[in-house]
Amino acid sequence: xxxxxxAKVVFGAAIMFFLxxxxxxxxxxxxxxxxxxxxxxxxxxxxxxxxxxxxxxWRRSIVNSLIIGSGTTALATVLGTLGALGLRNHAxxxxxxxxxxxxxxxxxxxxxxxxxxxxxxxxRYNLTNSYLGVxxxxxxxxxxxxxxxxxxxxxxxxxxxxxxxxxxxxxPVTVLARVTLPLALPGIISxxxxxxxxxxxxxxxxxxxxxxxxxxxARQMFSSIRENISPAIAAAAFVFIVGTIFVALILxxxxxxxxxx
Amino acid sequence: MQDPFISFEKVSKSFxxxxxxxxxxxxxxxxxxxxxxxxxGSGKTTILMMxxxxxxxxxxxxxxxGRQVDALPPHKRNMGVVFQNYALFPHMSVAENVGFPLKxxxxxxxxxxxRIKRALDMVQxxxxxxxxxxxxxxxxxxxxxxARALVFEPEVVLMDEPLGALxxxxxxxxxxxxxxxxxxxxxxxxxxxxxQGEALTMSDRxxxxxxxxxxxxxxxxxxxxxxxxxxxxxxVGETNLIxxxxxxxxxxxxxxxxxSGSTLEASAPNLNAGTQxxxxxxxxxxxxxxxxxxxxxxxxxxxxxxxxxxxxxxxxDADGHQLLVRSDRAVKAPEAxxxxxxxxxxxxxxxxxx
Numbered sequence: 063x064x065x066x067x068x069a070k071v072v073f074g075a076a077i078m079f080f081l082x083x084x085x086x087x088x089x090x091x092x093x094x095x096x097x098x099x100x101x102x103x104x105x106x107x108x109x110x111x112x113x114x115x116x117x118x119x120w121r122r123s124i125v126n127s128l129i130i131g132s133g134t135t136a137l138a139t140v141l142g143t144l145g146a147l148g149l150r151n152h153a154x155x156x157x158x159x160x161x162x163x164x165x166x167x168x169x170x171x172x173x174x175x176x177x178x179x180x181x182x183x184x185x186r187y188n189l190t191n192s193y194l195g196v197x198x199x200x201x202x203x204x205x206x207x208x209x210x211x212x213x214x215x216x217x218x219x220x221x222x223x224x225x226x227x228x229x230x231x232x233x234p235v236t237v238l239a240r241v242t243l244p245l246a247l248p249g250i251i252s253x254x255x256x257x258x259x260x261x262x263x264x265x266x267x268x269x270x271x272x273x274x275x276x277x278x279x280a281r282q283m284f285s286s287i288r289e290n291i292s293p294a295i296a297a298a299a300f301v302f303i304v305g306t307i308f309v310a311l312i313l314x315x316x317x318x319x320x321x322x323x
Numbered sequence: 324m325q326d327p328f329i330s331f332e333k334v335s336k337s338f339x340x341x342x343x344x345x346x347x348x349x350x351x352x353x354x355x356x357x358x359x360x361x362x363x364g365s366g367k368t369t370i371l372m373m374x375x376x377x378x379x380x381x382x383x384x385x386x387x388x389g390r391q392v393d394a395l396p397p398h399k400r401n402m403g404v405v406f407q408n409y410a411l412f413p414h415m416s417v418a419e420n421v422g423f424p425l426k427x428x429x430x431x432x433x434x435x436x437x438r439i440k441r442a443l444d445m446v447q448x449x450x451x452x453x454x455x456x457x458x459x460x461x462x463x464x465x466x467x468x469x470a471r472a473l474v475f476e477p478e479v480v481l482m483d484e485p486l487g488a489l490x491x492x493x494x495x496x497x498x499x500x501x502x503x504x505x506x507x508x509x510x511x512x513x514x515x516x517x518x519q520g521e522a523l524t525m526s527d528r529x530x531x532x533x534x535x536x537x538x539x540x541x542x543x544x545x546x547x548x549x550x551x552x553x554x555x556x557x558x559v560g561e562t563n564l565i566x567x568x569x570x571x572x573x574x575x576x577x578x579x580x581x582x583s584g585s586t587l588e589a590s591a592p593n594l595n596a597g598t599q600x601x602x603x604x605x606x607x608x609x610x611x612x613x614x615x616x617x618x619x620x621x622x623x624x625x626x627x628x629x630x631x632x633x634x635x636x637x638x639x640d641a642d643g644h645q646l647l648v649r650s651d652r653a654v655k656a657p658e659a660x661x662x663x664x665x666x667x668x669x670x671x672x673x674x675x676x677x
Contacts, residue, residue, distance in 0.1 A: 222406050222408065222410040225375070225397065225404070226404060226406060226410035226411075226412075227412070228377075229375055229376075229397050229398070229400070229402060229403070230398075230403075230424035230472075230475070231398050231428055232423075232427050233398055234396075236427065240423075241412060245413070245414060
């Protein structure tokens with residue numbers, strides 16, 4: 063191994079450490095017996111996981127996260143896929159490239175700005191303190207991820223496949239259902255996973271538009287850190303990470319099975 | 324010619340200010356195999372796409388079977404299309420690909436299965452029906468595409484350079500297969516290609532395109548033996564072009580004066596004396612020696628001898644012209660630098676417009 067390769071390995075390892083060290087620091091604490099969030103761990107127990115499922119605030123926040131996450135995923139996937147279909151193949155049109163940029167705007171605009179705007183608007187339409195309001199707010203953030211993912215697979219589809227389907231007698235709607243969407247499925251699935259993940263760890267917008275009944279897991283972690291730091295947060299983080307790894311696994315497996323077809 | 328089955332009437336297509344197809348008139352009879360031959364950008368694929376319905380003509384009308392189709396969407400045209408890259412659906416098996424047009428026509432399952440099987444047997448892929456397109460070779464994918472375009476018995480089959488991606492041997496086999504299918508099923512086939520050999524072997528008629536216009540249309544032998552323009556002479560097959568002026572003409576013959584002062588006799592339409600023309604002589608029509616009289620005789624120096632396996636190609640300097648000559652292996656090979664006489668019959672050289 064020459065010097066350059068050694069440098070690559072060292073650099074890579076440093077980045078891995080930088081990314082993973084915070085997780086490695088917090089996760090063991092979820093198994094602590096103590097009421098304090100610090101090392102050394104006196105004894106191991108699962109009492110904080112018990113707390114998570116038995117304490118009403120934590121249990122409700124997990125259920126809320128699942129409700130809002132699935133709602134956001136469904137809405138953002140449908141809207142983002144439709145948007146990507148509309149934006150496809152029109153790169154040269156300046157008006158459409160403007161719309162494309164507008165679609166990606168929520169990724170760039172500070173969440174606080176979006177949050178203030180949404181709170182004002184939602185108040186007008188009685189959407190504050192409602193599940194629908196939170197789902198809409200999260201969808202705004204999630205749609206760009208779906209659009210980017212779906213657009214990139216759509217642009218890789220050979221338009222001649224769709225022409226072939228049309229020439230064989232398929233109505234445009236049938237072409238979409240039987241050729242375009244099945245071929246775009248890998249992108250739609252990863253868009254959906256991104257949408258779910260976005261909703262899961264979104265805090266800022268939730269602070270603005272959600273009421274006490276729509277506390278999500280991320281929001282609950284945020285406020286319990288301010289109010290009373292307990293290892294329940296570490297347990298919640300553990301659940302969070304395991305959940306994310308699980309979703310990522312689904313994504314990888316579904317990609318593989320699609321590729322095998 | 325009987326009533327045309329397909330006809331283009333003054334069809335133009337332009338992208339921006341660029342005319343891809345320029346006021347095209349073209350009639351095709353039922354059961355005919357017509358090749359559209361031309362360099363890339365000559366408009367031949369655009370014409371096919373307009374016939375299939377993927378492009379709309381800027382102006383003009385297209386009729387198929389007496390019905391105007393230019394405003395009809397592609398899925399209502401009932402034409403089989405074979406694409407250059409085959410365009411098989413990667414997420415479906417071979418049988419599902421071939422069954423797709425039948426499903427679109429809501430054909431009962433049992434009948435559709437029988438048709439799929441017959442179509443796959445026809446292209447000798449009966450055993451491959453459960454495979455995915457990605458598990459097939461290029462030639463097999465091509466045959467699936469062919470089966471898919473034929474299984475619903477369309478009246479017209481459009482092929483856009485379907486053999487372009489195959490290697491030479493497979494291509495020649497597929498040429499014969501397609502010609503055989505054409506004859507057996509009585510299909511009307513429109514075949515786009517830039518390969519003149521392919522067009523010559525397969526077609527009933529060839530339309531040679533250049534800059535969005537038909538340069539010449541006719542039987543393969545007419546196109547090859549009697550090209551009417553310099554472009555056709557050069558594009559279809561190899562040829563030697565010699566420039567000169569008409570000295571006298573009539574009776575299908577003409578005497579052409581070369582710049583060097585010598586004269587040649589050639590087949591020609593009646594032309595006025597003094598007209599600037601080009602003479603086209605195919606390399607295989609030129610013989611070494613002063614053989615058959617009366618004939619045109621040129622003498623020159625052999626510049627180069629190129630070995631081609633079944634024949635030799637000679638590069639000849641004669642009278643200030645560079646000529647290609649195809650020489651039989653049976654004849655003793657000349658050497659570079661050698662002086663030789665060559666001759667060709669007047670009926671083997673042809674006058675084309677400048």
